[in-house]
Amino acid sequence: MSPPRKIGRILASPAVGQEETVQGWVYRTRSSGAIVYAVVRDSTGIIQVTVKKGNLPEEEFEAAKAAPVESSVIVTGKLFEDKRAPGGFEIKASGFKLVGGAMPFPITEYQSEELLLDNRHLWIRSREQAAVMKVKASVLEGARAWLKANDFIEVTPPILTQNACEGGVTLFKLKYFDREAYLSQSAQMYLEALIFSLDRVYSLTPSFRAEKSRTTRHLTEYWHLELEEAWTDNAGNMEVQENLVTAMVEQVLQDRQEELRLLGRDPADLREVRPPFKRVRYSQAIEALRAQGLDLSFGSDLGAVEERAFTANEKVPVFVTNFPKEIKAFYMKEDPEEPSTVKCADMLAPEGYGEIIGGSERETDLDKLVERLQALEIPMEAYQWYLDLRRFGSVPHSGFGLGIERVVRWVCRLEHIRDAVPFPRTVARCYP
């Protein structure tokens, strides 16, 4: 016997008059005396089940009448087309089996953000949350498919580390037996080591940042797609970035248009995402923003306000390149054509969603690296293995890190990044 059809399948190819079985959860019930209307949901959709007294055993009718929201049920009955039913079809129940009852569901009509976050383990049953998770799966699928097709090898760097990759960024410290260690905030240095045997590598790992950031684009734990390739300069790496992001978006467009619409994102917006993306030098960006009336000088970083102003009217991501050396990480390569800047690129999502990728060509000169580390007063002991990479057959190489949830936030038009992950970890929340 074949398994019962999912609701989405039943609605996509309705077999009117045929008996169907639905395994799902009570989404909503209404009762009108001897008729109970139970809207049932599963992972694919919702359908109305009409339960009439007399059409099924008395105790099953009573069970349907009393079933609270989110009770799990198995319903059997024939499918009918009916304009009065939400979605246009309904199942007239000949059987209604209560599998698991439910307490009064804490999430009802109007709810505060706090309650929804406290009850995240239940809130993820909502259609919006489910849609986001499906889009995210397609983003990851699209990324992996493109990377495989382009000869990037997935590697598995450690999460426990003793390296503070970017100096300034705060780390989660933990006890590692009788020593200290940190949760990784970036796999970059490990990926740099791996290119010497594998050439083109990437990793998909959680990254952890103990930043006390209260914003709509920061998580303390997020999924980080990092990539490193040997024999490539910053310009070549930017092509990888725009092609990869385009592939992610294309996969979403292929699989998840219905979910996008549910979330309020018009798929047509995303069809405009194609390489090449616009490239703007930092100095030009500053000028353009000044022309808009913003008060900026060369050397100040682009903040949230500036990023928003710069990309508000874009439909496609934009690269900003050649940031001043002082405001960027120690491992970024100086640009010989403009030595006050480094060969780096930030990819900014359109519509003001902000940075989704930070990438650069890496400094290969050992002395310059040491100099930068000293200037920033970064303790050198933990970096000896990293400096070794410049001592043994150093090659030009470039790479970047991409925040998966930031991409999902943009693609799904989410107000807050925490909705791009089922159980968000932020500065104020580590539960549930």
Added chain:
RNA sequence: GCCGUCGUAGCUCAGUCGGUAGAGCGUGUGACUGUUAAUCACAAGGUCAACGGUUCGAUCCCGUUCGACGGCGCCA
């Protein structure tokens, strides 16, 4: 780290110019054979975040603490 807003029923909120509190939703009971976040009737449900101060009297005024949310900086 900085700035701001909020905490009253299970939930969303109103309210008390300082005299111990109300609505809607949800829940319970009953009615209803075509509902669309159904409707109608009745009922239960409160240490007004915690602690301290002022006061005859504080949920309300003042202070402290805790919690939550929003924004900045920093980043992906």
